[in-house]
Amino acid sequence: MREMAEEKRIPTVFDIAREAGVSRGTVDRVIHHRGRFSEETAARVHEAIERLGYSANPNAALLASKKSYTLACLIPAFKEGEYWELIQQGLLAGAQEARRYNIEVRMFLYDQTDIGSFRTECAAVLEARPSGVILNAVFKDAVTEFAGRLDSAGIPYAFLDNKVDGLGNFLYIGIDPYRSGYLGAFLLTANQQVDSLVLIRLVRDKGRQGDPNEPRRRGFLDYIHEQLPACTIHTVFIDPNDPTGIIPTLEAFFREHPEVRHIAMTNSRIHLIAPFLEQHPEPRRIAVGFDDLERNLAALKAGQIEYLVTHHIHDQARLAIEIFSDYLVRKITPPRRNHYVHLDILHRLNLDDYS
Amino acid sequence: MREMAEEKRIPTVFDIAREAGVSRGTVDRVIHHRGRFSEETAARVHEAIERLGYSANPNAALLASKKSYTLACLIPAFKEGEYWELIQQGLLAGAQEARRYNIEVRMFLYDQTDIGSFRTECAAVLEARPSGVILNAVFKDAVTEFAGRLDSAGIPYAFLDNKVDGLGNFLYIGIDPYRSGYLGAFLLTANQQVDSLVLIRLVRDKGRQGDPNEPRRRGFLDYIHEQLPACTIHTVFIDPNDPTGIIPTLEAFFREHPEVRHIAMTNSRIHLIAPFLEQHPEPRRIAVGFDDLERNLAALKAGQIEYLVTHHIHDQARLAIEIFSDYLVRKITPPRRNHYVHLDILHRLNLDDYS
DNA sequence: CTGAAAGCGCTAACAA
C-alpha cells in the first residue's frame, strides 16, 4: 500500500547503483569512463540507466566537480561605439553564463595598429596557461606563429569573427565575408539601372598589412562584375581620423561625377558619410553599408542609408563562449568547424526590434 | 606565511556569515527576505556581501532548493512541416534548459479548427494547476474567457506568437504582424513599376472566426495603398487541402490577367504556389511570402520565391520559456510587456546559414 | 577492479 502512494521520483546515481548491484562510485566511473571497471558491471550499469531513464542532475554534478577552466579571449582594444565593443560585450555575456561551469573568462586586448602589442598579449596568454583561447586574425603571420605555439602546448583555440585558413583551430565562428559583400552589392543595385557606383574606402587600409576587409570587398566587386559588367566603379578614400575632411572630399568627387547615385563602404564605417548625405539630399543617392554599429543604425533610421548587411555580432561572440564551454566541459565537438552565422538584411522597415 | 600562499577563494555564505558575525541561516534569510531578522544584522550582512563581492553559487542553490514548477504550453496541434511544429521544437528546447530550474514543461495541444477541443484543453490546463501558462490566441472569445479564469486563479500567463490585447498577460512575445505585412509589400514592389498584383489566400480563411492573418494582410494592403495608390489588387483563393486544384486555379487567373507579375501570400503557405511557378517560368513573376517553413526555404533556394519575411520562430519560443523561467524562479519581470522580435528578410543570397 | 565516505555551497526545517 505504501508503494502505491509513492511518487515517481527522478532517478539518481543511488538508484542506478542499487539496480545494478554496485556502488555509486562505480556508476560514476562507468558513466565517465574514468578509472577501471569490468565490462560486465559496465553493462549492468548501462542497462539500469536505460531502464530507469536516468540522466545526471547538472547542478549536483557541477557543484561537486573540482574541475575549473580558464578561457582567454585575445581581441582588439576599442573605443566606445566601435565594432569590437559589441564583441566584447557578447563575450562578457557568455562569460557570465560560463561561470556555472567553473569557467573563468579572461580578456587580453591589443592595439590592432601595433603588432608589438599583439605579440606582448600573445605572450601574456601563454603565460596564463589557459584551457583554451578565442582569438581573431589581424596580423596574419603573427597569428600563424602564435597558433603554432598553441598547437605545441596542446591548447585548443577558436577564431572569432575572422580567421586565417589552414591552421589548427577547432572552430571558426563568424560570417562568410565574401558572401556578405556579394549580398551588399545585390541590395545596392537590385532592380535598378546602375551605370556607375562609388566604393568609399579608408586611407588607413592603404598601408595596412593584410587588409581584413579584402574578402568582403572582393565579394562586392565580383557581384558587380558578374551582374553589371558595364558598370563603372569609382573609388574614393576618406580619413576616419579627420572627420572634417570627409565632406569636402565627397563634395569634390560628386562635383566631378554627378551621375553617380550608388554608394557602398565595405568596412563598418558607413556612418562616416551620413553627414554628407544629410547635407546633400539632392539628388537622391542610395548607400549600402555593413555592421550594425549604433551610428550606422541611426543613419539607417534617419534615411541616409538604404540597407545595412550585418549579423548578430553580440550573439556570435556569446555563442563562441558557449560552444567552447561545451567543448571543454562536456567534450562536445561542434558539428561544423566553420560555423558561419546568418547574414541579416537591415532596412528602415525592419530596424525597430533588432538585437 | 601560510596566509600568503592562500589562493583567493570565491566567497561562500559561510564567509559572509563569519564576516557579519551571524550564522549561515541568517545570511540566507537576509538575502531572500524570508522569515524575520533585525534591520541591524541585515545591514551587516549586506555590507559583508558587498565587501567580499559575494554572489550565490547557482548550482548549489538549485540543488538544495525544494521548489518546483510546472509550465503549461497551450498551442495548436500540427502536422509535420507546419508552422507550429517549429514553435513546439523551440518550446521543447527551452524545456530542456528549464529542467535545471526544476521547471517541468507540459504541452497541451488542441485542434485549431475545433473550438471544442480548445475548451477541453483549457480545462485540462486548469486541472494541472500549473505555475504559469504560455498560450496563443486563436479563438478570441474563448481565449478571453480562459484568461479571466487564469487571472482569478492567480496563474501568470504569456501570449506567444499572437495575442488578444487588453488582457492580464504579463508578456507577449512574437512579431508585430502589421509591420511584417508592410515590409513584405515593400520587398515585393521596391524600385519597380507595379500596376497590379495578386494576393493569394486560403479558402479556409473564408469562414473562419477571427482570421489570424488579418493584421498582416492589413499591413500589406496599407503599404500598397499608401505607396502605390494606382495599383490594382486581385485576390485568388486556393484550397490547401486540394493540392491538385491549385495549379488550374492559378492558370485560369493568369490566363485572364497576363499582365500581373507580382504575387504575395500573407499566410505561411507560399510554398503551395511553387509548383505552379516552376511549371510556368515565363513570364518571370516575383513572389513574396512569409515564415521559414522547410518547404518555403526550398522554394526560395530554387528561385521560385524572391523574398521571405520571417523571424526566428524556434528562438522566439525558446525565449518565451526562458523569460517565463526567470519570472517564476528569479522573480524577474521582463522589461517590456510586448517583446516584439526582429523581422528577418530572407533572400536566396542570405539563406545559407539561416537558423 | 570496487566500495565507502567526505564534501561541494546552499536551503529549509527545527530548535532555541
Next chain:
DNA sequence: TTGTTAGCGCTTTCAG
C-alpha cells in the same frame, strides 16, 4: 529573532 543541522545528487579521494 537567530543558530544548528540534515540533506540535495554528484565527484573524488582513499582504502581495500
